[in-house]
Amino acid sequence: MSTPEKALEKTLAGLKLATGMQVSEIMTTDVVTLEDSELLATAARTMIENRINGMIITHEGAPWSVLTSWDLLHVSYLESFSDKMDYLRTPLRDIIKEPHLEYLVPEASLADAVRLISRHNQRTVPVLDGGKLIGLVSIIDLVKVYDKLILSK
Numbered sequence: 692m693s694t695p696e697k698a699l700e701k702t703l704a705g706l707k708l709a710t711g712m713q714v715s716e717i718m719t720t721d722v723v724t725l726e727d728s729e730l731l732a733t734a735a736r737t738m739i740e741n742r743i744n745g746m747i748i749t750h751e752g753a754p755w756s757v758l759t760s761w762d763l764l765h766v767s768y769l770e771s772f773s774d775k776m777d778y779l780r781t782p783l784r785d786i787i788k789e790p791h792l793e794y795l796v797p798e799a800s801l802a803d804a805v806r807l808i809s810r811h812n813q814r815t816v817p818v819l820d821g822g823k824l825i826g827l828v829s830i831i832d833l834v835k836v837y838d839k840l841i842l843s844k
Contacts, residue, residue, distance in 0.1 A: 714804050715797035717836055718818050718826030724749050727756075731786055732779035735763050744831075745815025747824060748783050748790075754824045756790035757815050758783065794819045795828060801836065804828050 724747045725734055738746060738760055745759040766778055766786055778786075793807055794817045807816055808830060818826035 710800070710802065712801050712836070713797060714795050714799045714801065714818055714828050715826070717801070717832045718797075718828045719832065720826045722747060722817075722824060722827045724754075724824070725758075725783065726750070726752075727784035727787070727790075728782050730779065731763070731766065731781050731783060734758055734783060735779070738763070745827075745829065747815075747817050747827065748787060749824075750784070750790070753822065754792055754794070754817050754819060756787045756792055757813060757817065758787065759815060761814075762786070792817065796820065797825065801833065804833060808833075 723737060723741050723743060725737060727748050727750045734746065734748075738744070745757055747754050748756045748758050766781075793811045793813055795804055795807060797818055797820055799818075804816060808814065814830045816828045817824055818828060
């Protein structure tokens with residue numbers, strides 16, 4: 692068997708393994724959350740301290756929306772044209788105008804995760820079980836699976 696054929700065979704074997712996986716197998720369970728009453732400055736500091744690009748925002752303790760580093764950048768850019776430059780003291784609920792929470796269940800496939808991420812341009816996806824937040828799947832988690840199952844074999 693030639694080298695390209697071996698590479699294709701390896702890739703197909705890795706894809707077959709990944710296809711049967713559930714998000715519960717790759718999700719991050721140590722999820723960072725903030726309540727919607729917290730300030731934008733707190734969210735920015737929390738993301739930097741935890742080296743994360745997205746976090747779950749809760750409302751009265753329940754998952755409510757996702758805030759990403761892109762959202763922070765967007766707000767800071769828009770506010771840079773404002774006279775008051777006061778946006779870091781703004782509660783998250785005032786930044787997130789239309790809370791929307793696309794989520795996965797633990798039994799969802801990795802294909803489901805990829806579809807949701809690509810369709811909704813949501814790089815961080817909460818995993819809920821009966822409405823309770825149990826984990827988070829990010830693009831990085833999916834890339835790690837790809838690296839482990841396909842590139843590293």
